[in-house]
Amino acid sequence: MIELSNVSKRFGEFQAVKEISLEVRAGEIFGCLGMNGAGKTTTIRMMTGIIHPNSGTIRICGFDTVSEPERAKAVCGYVPDRPYIYNKLTGREFLYFIAELYRMRSEEAEKQIDKLLEEYGLMDWQDELVESYSHGMKQRLTTCGALVHKPRVLILDEPMVGLDPHGSRLLKDSLRRYAAEGMCIFLSTHSLNVAEEIADRLAIIHKGQILTAGTLAQIRSNHGLSQNGLEEIFIELTATTGSFT
């Protein structure tokens, strides 16, 4: 469902992402780990069509993000790391806006919006302007926005930031359920606990390159770190290739 093939991105002299290739299948949660500035957000921004790669191809459900951007975006939902949304709309208006951008039928949109507002605990706030929402509520509303058009692929950039323990638990449970229903989920995080808890497969990205990828067991065995937890593995691998960027 998500295919990255030799994807590179350069900003001037700075090589943000270098020759990344990976594949995420339907029904799978793929966790992308990395330190600040490792290239996770750049990779995600390329996957969602916000920026184009300098080389390589990205396909979402078979649609190329550069040559068929509208079709690729139509099947994809995106939750950014910071929930910048329209402050002067109410929560419900924001979801209507997204539903109409994705050309949803109005009855279907109404149903889905009601369901999501209920699920994410925003029903009481649906008629309030977004500017009055807390950070966590905005994050939850952004997640609703990414899900309102029932995407086949969901991409989340640091989705747990700003969520309280309840919100965090709710999201983790929801992600597992969506994956069980066949959704393909790609999430970036620097929270190793989250990755360890919900991701089926993982990739550790560092200085724009994938250092290792696979299930936790595969990563352990590939690097001869069978007794270690994800935190030790992460520190071990990133320490050998350099410190913070």
Place this chain on the structure above:
Amino acid sequence: MIPVLIKPRLLTVKNRLKGNYSLRTQFGRDIVIAIFSLGILWGIHRGTFEAVQVIKNNTHAAYLPPTIPLALLFLLLLVMLMLSNAVGVLAALYHGRDLDLLIASPISKLTLFAGKFTDVLFGSTWMAIVFAMPAIVAFGQSYDVGWTYYVLAIGTMLPYFVIPCALSVILITILCRFFPAHRTREMLLIMVLLLVMTAYMAFRAAQPDSSKLSDINELLRLINVLSIPQADWIPSFWLASVLGEHLDPSGRPAFLYLVLLYSTALGLTAVAFLTIRALHTEAYARSRDTRSTLRLQSKAAHRRFRALTPFLDSQYRALIGKELKNFSRDITQTIQLMLLLGLCMIYLYNFRLLHAVKDLPNTTKIYWQAFLVFTNVGMGAFVITAVSSRFVFPSISLEGQTFWLLQTSPVKIYDILRAKFWCWYVPVAGMSSIIFASGALAIDAPLKIVIVNAVASWVICYGIVGMAVGLGAVFSNFEWENASQLAASFGSLIFMVTSSIVICLSLIPVGILIFLRTIRNFGYTLSTSQWYISVTMAALLLVWLNHYAARWALRAGENALRQRMK
């Protein structure tokens, strides 16, 4: 501590100049801005100089001391400064992103007040200073006075600019303290409406019957008896009196007015500080109490909007609906819209005065009316450009950090621009047809001309709004600190220059139409077919020109936004 509060702004400007642009690009931009600004300043200077010469040379009609035109100029400036300072104070003291950080840090109320006051004062008045200076210099040159006049001008302008800033701090703080956050907009609207109505009624009560104006001398007499600018409780009159007395002494107590200016500025600043010290904490808390703001019946409202717009494609409906809601719920936009509507009223009022020049010989009258019709189209188009540069041009940049929502949705960039275009075209065209038609009605033009004016306005608007959206995308800046800076950017300047060129070109077919109609009054009649061919050709030229300009700009905008992805 005060410089510390201002330092982030200065460093932002410095870093932007240093980091974002290559030296060559920045240099090129600076040159363009410098040439354009100098052109405007030169225009203001020459215009004022010539006007003062007319005043000086027509003393037989009415002796007009320099204090009176200066008082008019400063009064206009004061009204504009009040509004811009009100917006600035609201942003700096109640809606600023840095306020939580500043209030949580160990700085005194005095430091906070002084830092923010300085920030608003410079931010809201620098443009007024730059554009008032050539007029003041022109007065000095006309009356051939020495350097002391210029020193005096600088010395008196400083307290004059402090007064509206301090008044705005006091009024906005009281508003925020005593009215719920969701009522602030209504309160400000009422304030602005009252201000406009009072000014209008006072102006009407103070003037003689303008329909009796027969020539320029009558116009001078009219200005001479206007009482409002000469009311001695208005600071603009104090400033005008101080400078006017230096230009042409008449025995007014200039020193008293100078003392009044400084004492009022200092007194109001002290009151503003005391207001901040007493009320800011509570007022700030109330302004942040967004829970009690607007509560809407979103579901019912959405159904109504959908029912009202069945002809709209779903994506267009989403984009247009969002744009309208964002605009109508943004208080700073509302204030500035009121300001611009006020300017439109002033334009129409002045235009009517021009027409009031009567008793001209018959031949001259025909030319005069043709000239006024032509001028109405040209001036109206420039008013629309000013409106578009404030509201339409920044519309893409105003997406700001929420632009990712559009970038990641399955909407083509061109469709985003088209939606923005239609969203703005309809209200701006509606407004412009009112301005154009009112202008034509004000000069008693025949109904046909009124209709042609209104239709021409839709066509010209098409070009102007298209260019505003397109060039707004070309020069889009999603990292703005303050939305008002978008309308005063380099891109906005380029839009105004480009728009002016297209307006001038559009005036060619409009001029042809008016010329053909005017010469009919002198017996130069065209055959029916010649007449229709000429009219059709001129109309087609007007439509093609504006359609091409809009399309070119929208395509350029689309390409620029695509380039950002690379």
